[in-house]
Amino acid sequence: MPPEASLDMRRVVAGTVEEITPERRKIIVPFRGRAGIGVFNVAGCYYALRNLCPHKLGPLCTGRVSGRVVADAPPSVYAGEPEIVRDGEIVRCPWHLWEFDITNGQCLVDPKMRVKTYPVAIEDGHVVVYADPADLPPQPGG
Numbered sequence: 373m374p375p376e377a378s379l380d381m382r383r384v385v386a387g388t389v390e391e392i393t394p395e396r397r398k399i400i401v402p403f404r405g406r407a408g409i410g411v412f413n414v415a416g417c418y419y420a421l422r423n424l425c426p427h428k429l430g431p432l433c434t435g436r437v438s439g440r441v442v443a444d445a446p447p448s449v450y451a452g453e454p455e456i457v458r459d460g461e462i463v464r465c466p467w468h469l470w471e472f473d474i475t476n477g478q479c480l481v482d483p484k485m486r487v488k489t490y491p492v493a494i495e496d497g498h499v500v501v502y503a504d505p506a507d508l509p510p511q512p513g514g
Contacts, residue, residue, distance in 0.1 A: 422488035430467030
């Protein structure tokens, strides 16, 4: 169990390392209208975010993954190609285009907002998420 995972978290196998390759994502454990968890591979490192945008509860992890555009002026007057930084590290909610840092859940539109993150570990070739039981289906018999 990763050090940041607490004892009240449940282990969920998201898939194999081969299945969730760099620049890929997988949505796991959605049920009964709950959001699920998005698992992302950013340059070989794995991250897990709750698939629920804190702005208006949109399906965040289904949004476009890209980088940030850096320019000295608006596109209409910029005399060159804008630079794209942190490519593959930003997810944009498909509903209202709010952007979030995949690596830490921080909102780039409103610094007071963030999306819930989960610890991820690689165990015997599997990508494992340690999730809050409240975000997962109930266990049989319990």
